[in-house]
Amino acid sequence: SLAAILSLDYKDRYILDGLYRSDNVSLFGPNVRTQEFFRVSGAYRISKDLDINDINELKIRASYGTAGLLPPFGAWQDNFSVSNGIATANIVGNPNLGPYMSKEFEAGLDFKIFDRITGTFSYSEAKNEGQVLTVPLPALVNGGSQYQNAGTLETKSYEGTLGIDIIKDNADMSWRS
Numbered sequence: 001s002l003a004a005i006l007s008l009d010y011k012d013r014y015i016l017d018g019l020y021r022s023d024n025v026s027l028f029g030p031n032v033r034t035q036e037f038f039r040v041s042g043a044y045r046i047s048k049d050l051d052i053n054d055i056n057e058l059k060i061r062a063s064y065g066t067a068g069l070l071p072p073f074g075a076w077q078d079n080f081s082v083s084n085g086i087a088t089a090n091i092v093g094n095p096n097l098g099p100y101m102s103k104e105f106e107a108g109l110d111f112k113i114f115d116r117i118t119g120t121f122s123y124s125e126a127k128n129e130g131q132v133l134t135v136p137l138p139a140l141v142n143g144g145s146q147y148q149n150a151g152t153l154e155t156k157s158y159e160g161t162l163g164i165d166i167i168k169d170n171a172d173m174s175w176r177s
Contacts, residue, residue, distance in 0.1 A: 091146065
């Protein structure tokens, strides 16, 4: 693996972060052994530029990135069983078997108001392509099955948190819900 990371923060207002990674993995088929992944994210702290009554923190953020999951050990190789001297393919090798790729976008808003109430709201979309599945092969090619990058799954989600400091600035006790 080879990775590079870059992080920039200008005046604690504008935040940019990036990552690039290149992997060469023997679990991938020989035709696709090297895979590349990346991530980029950014944020803007609006509350550093605008003085809005009772709003202590207001930040928007977004990110996009890719990641890969490994196929099972030996999945790109042939696997045979022998019975009565006859070899039968259980798993037919796939030299083009690569990782199962996940691509995700997320955007969100973080805030703190009245120096007591905090919250985050996020929206994300993820697309997982090339899920590694065992696919049955026709009898014409000696039957058996083959691991292939065959599945796709898409998800969208909304997420939020809300917190409040009910008792704070007390040396003996604090209460946050």
